[in-house]
Amino acid sequence: MTELSFRKLLLRFAALxxxxxxxxxxxxxxEIRSIAEQRLIGARATSLLLxxxxxxKSLIDExxxxxxxxASQDTLLLQPYLDGMTxxxxxxxxxxxxxxxxxxxxxxxxxxxxxxxxFNAINKQLLDSRLIGQDRAQLLxxxxxxxxxxxxxxxxxxxxxxxxxxxxxxxxxxxxKRLPIIIVGSVMxxxxxxxxxxxxxxxxxxxxxxxxxxxxxxxRDSLRTTLESIGDGVIVCEPDGSIxxxxxxxxxxxxxxxxxxxxxxxxxxxxxxxxxxxxxVESPVExxxxxxxxxxxxxxxxxxRKDESEVPIDDSGAPILDAKGELSGVVLVFRSVxxxxxxxxxxxxxxxxxxxxYNTSLEYIGILDREGLLLDCNRASLTFADISRDEVIGQxxxxxPWFRHTEGMVEQMRTIxxxxxxxxxxxxxxxxxRPSGDVAIFDxxxxxxxxxxxxxxxxxxxxxxxxxxxxxxxxxxxxxxxxAVGRLAASIAHEINNPLEAxxxxxxxxxxxxxxxxxxxxxxxxxxxxxxVAIITNQTLRFHKQSTNPEQIYPSELxxxxxxxxxxxxxxxxxxxxxRQDPSGPILCFTxxxxxxxxxxxxxxxxxxxxxxxxxxxxTHVSRNWETQQPGFVFTVADTGSGIPADKIRRIFDPFFTxxxxxxxxxxxxISKEIASxxxxxxxxxxxxxxxxxxxxxxxxLPRNP
Numbered sequence: 001m002t003e004l005s006f007r008k009l010l011l012r013f014a015a016l017x018x019x020x021x022x023x024x025x026x027x028x029x030x031e032i033r034s035i036a037e038q039r040l041i042g043a044r045a046t047s048l049l050l051x052x053x054x055x056x057k058s059l060i061d062e063x064x065x066x067x068x069x070x071a072s073q074d075t076l077l078l079q080p081y082l083d084g085m086t087x088x089x090x091x092x093x094x095x096x097x098x099x100x101x102x103x104x105x106x107x108x109x110x111x112x113x114x115x116x117x118x119f120n121a122i123n124k125q126l127l128d129s130r131l132i133g134q135d136r137a138q139l140l141x142x143x144x145x146x147x148x149x150x151x152x153x154x155x156x157x158x159x160x161x162x163x164x165x166x167x168x169x170x171x172x173x174x175x176x177k178r179l180p181i182i183i184v185g186s187v188m189x190x191x192x193x194x195x196x197x198x199x200x201x202x203x204x205x206x207x208x209x210x211x212x213x214x215x216x217x218x219x220r221d222s223l224r225t226t227l228e229s230i231g232d233g234v235i236v237c238e239p240d241g242s243i244x245x246x247x248x249x250x251x252x253x254x255x256x257x258x259x260x261x262x263x264x265x266x267x268x269x270x271x272x273x274x275x276x277x278x279x280x281v282e283s284p285v286e287x288x289x290x291x292x293x294x295x296x297x298x299x300x301x302x303x304x305r306k307d308e309s310e311v312p313i314d315d316s317g318a319p320i321l322d323a324k325g326e327l328s329g330v331v332l333v334f335r336s337v338x339x340x341x342x343x344x345x346x347x348x349x350x351x352x353x354x355x356x357x358y359n360t361s362l363e364y365i366g367i368l369d370r371e372g373l374l375l376d377c378n379r380a381s382l383t384f385a386d387i388s389r390d391e392v393i394g395q396x397x398x399x400x401p402w403f404r405h406t407e408g409m410v411e412q413m414r415t416i417x418x419x420x421x422x423x424x425x426x427x428x429x430x431x432x433x434r435p436s437g438d439v440a441i442f443d444x445x446x447x448x449x450x451x452x453x454x455x456x457x458x459x460x461x462x463x464x465x466x467x468x469x470x471x472x473x474x475x476x477x478x479x480x481x482x483x484a485v486g487r488l489a490a491s492i493a494h495e496i497n498n499p500l501e502a503x504x505x506x507x508x509x510x511x512x513x514x515x516x517x518x519x520x521x522x523x524x525x526x527x528x529x530x531x532x533v534a535i536i537t538n539q540t541l542r543f544h545k546q547s548t549n550p551e552q553i554y555p556s557e558l559x560x561x562x563x564x565x566x567x568x569x570x571x572x573x574x575x576x577x578x579x580r581q582d583p584s585g586p587i588l589c590f591t592x593x594x595x596x597x598x599x600x601x602x603x604x605x606x607x608x609x610x611x612x613x614x615x616x617x618x619x620t621h622v623s624r625n626w627e628t629q630q631p632g633f634v635f636t637v638a639d640t641g642s643g644i645p646a647d648k649i650r651r652i653f654d655p656f657f658t659x660x661x662x663x664x665x666x667x668x669x670x671i672s673k674e675i676a677s678x679x680x681x682x683x684x685x686x687x688x689x690x691x692x693x694x695x696x697x698x699x700x701x702l703p704r705n706p
Contacts, residue, residue, distance in 0.1 A: 012201060016193070016194055016197045016198075017194055020190040020193060020194055021190075023186075023190065024186050024187070024190055027182060027186050028182070028183065028186075031175065031179055031182055034175060035172060035175050035176070035179075038168045038171045038172050038175065039168070039172060041164060041168045042164070042165050042168035042169060042172070044098060044101075045161040045162070045164040045165040045168065046161075046165055047098050048095070048098050048099065048105075048157070048161045049158055049161050049162065049165070051091060051094050051095045051098060052095070052154050052157055052158055052161075053158075054087075054091050055088070055091045055092065055095060055112075055116070055154070056150075056151070056154050057084075058083075058084040058085075058087045058088055058091060059084065059088075059116070059119065059147065059150060060084075061080040061081070061083060061084040062080070062081045062084035062085060062088075062119075062120075062123065063123075063143070063147060064080055064081075065077055065078050065079060065080030065081030065082070065083075065084070066078070066081045066123050066126060066127075068080075069081065069127075070126060070136075081123070085120065088116060088120070092112075092113050092116065095109050095112075095113075096109055096110075096113070105160075108153070108156070108157060109157075111153065112150065112153050112154070112157070115146060115149055115150050115153065116150065118146055119143065119146045119147060119150065122139055122142050122143045122146060123143065125139055126139050126140065126143065230247060230249060231249055231335070232249060232333050232334065232335045233246075233247065233249040233250035233252075233253045233254070233333070233334045233335065234246070234247045234249070234250055234331065234332070234333055235247075235250050235261075235266070235269070235270065235331070235332045235334075236320075236329060236330070236331050236332075237266050237285050237329060237330040237331075237332070238329055239289070239327055239328060239329060239330075241265055241266050241267075241285055241286065241289065241330075242263050242264065242265055242266065243261045243262055243263065243264050243265075243266055243269060244262065244329065245258065245262065246258050246261050246262075246269075250334075253303060253305070253311060253313070253334065253335075253336060254269055254270065254303065254305055254306060255305040255306030255307050255309075256269050256306055266283060266285045266286075267283050267286075270283065270285075270303065270332070271303070271304040272301050272302065272303050272304070272313070273301070273302055273304065274300055274301065274302075275300040275301065275302045275312060276300055281301055284296075284315060284316070284317035284332055285317060285330045285332060287317065288317040288318065288319050288330045289319075289327070289330060292319050292327055293319065294316060294317065294318045294319075295316065295317050296314070296315065296316040296317075300312075301313055301314065301315075303334070311336050311338065312336065312337050312338055312341065313334050313335060313336055313337060314334065314335065314337055315332060315333060315334030315335070316332075316333055316334075317330055317331070317332045317333075318330070318331055359378050359379045360379070361378060361380060363380065363462060363463065363464045364377070364378070364380050364381040364384055364442075364461075364462070364463040364464075365377065365378045365380075365381065365460065365461070365462050366378070366381055366397075366460070366461045366462075367458055367459070367460060368397050368417065368420075368446075368458060368459040368460075368461060369458055369459075370421050370456050370457075370458070370459070371396075371421075372396050372397045372398065372414075372417040372418075372421065372459075373394055373395065373396055373397070374392055374393055374394065374395055374396075374397055375393070375458065376393065377389070377392065377393075381463075397413060397417055397461065398410050398411075398413035398414045398417060409430070409432070416428070416446050417446065417459070419446075420446045420447070420448045420456075420459045421448070421456055421459065422456075423448050423450065423454065423456055424448070425445065425446065425447045425448060426445065426446050427443070427444070427445040427446075428444055428445075429441060429442065429443060429444065429466075430442045430444045430463070439467075440465055440467045441465070441466055441467045441470045442463040442464060442465055442466065443463065443464045443466045444461070444462070444463045445461070445462050445463075446459055446460070446461045446462075447459065447460050447462070507526055510523050510526070550588045550589050550590055551588070551589075551590075551591060552586040552587070552588055553586055553587065553589065553591050554584075554585075554586050554587075555581070555584060555586075555587060555620040555633050555635065556581045556620060558591065558594055558595060558598060558635075559579060559581070559598065559618055559620060559635070560579075561595060562595055562598045562599050562602055563577060563579065563602070563618065565599070566599075566602055566603065566606060569606050570606065570616070573606060573609060573610055573613065574613035574614075575606060575609055575613060575614055575615070575616050576614075576615045576616070577616045577618065578615065578616065578617050578618070579618050579619075580617070580618070580619040580620075580621075581619070581620050582619075582620060582621040582622060584620070584621070584622050584633060587632070587633050587702055587704055588704070589679055589702055590679060593675045593678070593679065594675075594679075594702065596671075596672070596675065597672040597675050597676065597683070597700055598635060598637070598700070600668045600669065600671075600672050601635075601637040601672070601698045601700065602616070602618065602637055603668075604668065604669075605637055605638075605639035605641065605696070605698075606639075608639050608641025608642065608696060609639055609640060609641045612641075614639060614640040614641060615639070615640045616637075616638070616639055616640075617636070617637075617638040617639075618635070618636070618637055618638075619634075619635075619636040619638075620633060620634070620635055620636075621633070621634055621636075622634075623701065625681075625682065625701055625703070630680075630703050631703070631704050632681070632701055632702050632703040632704045633701070633702050633704065634699055634700065634701050634702075635699070635700040635701075635702070636697065636698070636699050636700075637697070637698045637700070638695060638696070638697040638698075639695055639696055640694065640695045641694065641695055641696060642689065642694050643687045643688050643689035643690075643694040643695055643696055644659060644685075644687040644689070644696055645689055646689075649685060649687055652669055652685055653669050653670055653673045653683070653685075654670065655670040657670075669683075672700075676700060676701070676702075679702060679703075680703050681700065681701045681702040681703060682700075682701045683698065683699070683700050683701075684698070684699045684701075685697070685698050685699075686699075
């Protein structure tokens with residue numbers, strides 16, 4: 001048991017009697033307080049009774065004097081009346097003060113006060129000499145009724161206060177009888193409690209000493225086990241520098257056993273030299289004994305083992321002080337640094353390899369702090385901007401020279417950096433202008449690096465030049481557009497050929513007509529066919545028209561233009577086209593691109609029903625984006641074809657993926673999806689292959705104002 005623990009036990013032993021005395025005093029104090037309260041209540045009841053009697057006496061004097069005066073008209077008989085009136089205010093005030101602590105009693109006293117004032121008011125009227133006999137008789141009756149009421153109220157008041165006084169007297173008698181019993185009982189209970197607690201505390205002290213002995217043995221065993229199992233070598237020395245003990249790790253490192261080393265001077269067991277100079281290093285035990293403070297070995301120290309082999313080590317020594325602060329020994333902890341050096345070498349080589357990859361990578365990589373300041377960047381980034389590392393390190397990322405030729409890029413990059421500093425990664429495409437003036441397109445990402453708590457440590461910007469990929473993609477799209485134009489030209493040729501053949505035949509018949517009427521009818525029919533050719537040609541020109549800026553156009557006009565081009569295919573394919581147009585205003589879009597998407601969707605729908613007939617539904621209506629809730633318009637193209645299997649519909653928008661075999665190139669829907677994205681819209685598909693309800697539905701959303 002420690003001294004502190006023993007003091008705590010003594011304090012606990014002394015605290016119980018003190019607490020018991022306090023408890024005894026509290027009990028006696030509460031009892032005495034109850035006696036005082038009862039006495040106070042009884043005294044107040046007695047005072048109320050006395051004050052009530054005084055007020056009643058004043059009222060009786062007032063009534064007697066007034067009636068004597070009224071009977072004899074002798075002013076000397078008014079003196080009792082005047083004396084009673086004089087005493088009433090002070091007596092009523094004293095009664096109010098006595099009843100102030102009790103709400104119900106205060107209300108009763110207030111009622112009595114009001115009745116007394118009414119009584120006095122009636123008496124003042126009776127003194128008026130102008131009253132005739134009948135009026136005076138009525139006032140006398142009122143006075144008598146008021147006086148009777150006051151007597152009843154005072155009777156009630158006196159009865160309640162008498163009951164309270166009797167109750168308090170009985171309570172006081174009971175309390176005074178039980179007070180000696182409480183005192184004797186409390187003393188006995190507290191004495192028993194002190195005896196029980198003292199016995200228990202004695203046992204606790206005995207058990208604590210026993211536990212202390214057990215803990216000391218356990219601690220000694222635990223310390224021995226710890227020293228034996230610890231990976232570091234531990235040597236404990238006496239104040240004279242001889243060895244007291246070694247743990248197993250120290251035996252392995254020094255080559256000395258515990259039996260051999262105990263009592264041996266420390267320098268014989270622990271010989272250390274500098275790895276490079278081979279100069280003997282001062283013994284850390286001797287330094288601790290000299291300075292009486294913690295010491296540590298310098299770097300590059302080798303321990304010469306018993307078999308003369310060497311082990312690189314680092315160590316520290318500390319003094320062992322007794323309770324008086326006197327030196328009672330030295331403990332030395334040391335370890336081999338061979339594995340650590342090997343790990344550091346591997347780490348250094350790994351870092352060199354990472355730096356090599358970082359600086360030789362063709363991608364542009366950097367490191368930003370949380371404020372967006374550039375901490376580092378690789379060689380490719382410096383080459384792109386044609387600058388040196390010293391020119392950019394420490395600058396804000398959005399003010400770097402790589403954005404100086406690109407309008408609006410500074411604000412965009414500031415927003416991206418702030419978003420990454422909040423813990424959100426960003427990936428986008430950037431168009432940057434090289435110092436030479438060439439425009440390059442980059443796949444750019446800014447990724448925050450977080451610690452285990454989710455705090456942003458730094459941010460990694462990474463950019464990959466995708467200019468060639470974008471040019472190839474653009475060429476591919478242009479190729480698909482040319483192919484679409486070729487297919488459109490073939491379709492238009494068929495559409496125009498039929499009416500032209502009809503015109504040729506009609507003109508032949510008109511040239512050989514026998515009557516003016518027949519010639520006239522042939523010419524009119526030829527004119528109708530030529531108007532049809534003109535309509536088809538006009539629709540074709542409108543279909544092909546492409547603008548560099550978005551323009552206003554009604555959705556119905558876009559649908560009708562595309563359907564007119566496919567009119568012949570619909571008829572020959574026995575396909576019923578149904579157009580549903582909800583009334584709506586114009587939309588702002590690139591009309592050529594939208595027509596290309598609608599043409600592709602309608603052409604695919606016709607091909608899905610080719611040879612079997614069916615129904616084509618084209619609908620336009622006002623709606624909202626499915627994800628952002630942005631207002632806009634939806635073009636729906638639905639067919640009753642065979643549908644698209646689930647394993648293929650997942651890849652329907654991938655480039656070069658087609659369900660048409662050799663007749664398709666797999667670019668139409670991919671380009672349609674790209675066009676929808678460029679116009680801030682979306683393209684979705686839903687399909688069923690069930691025999692009784694097969695078909696495919698495409699929904700093309702365009703915002704009202706992209």
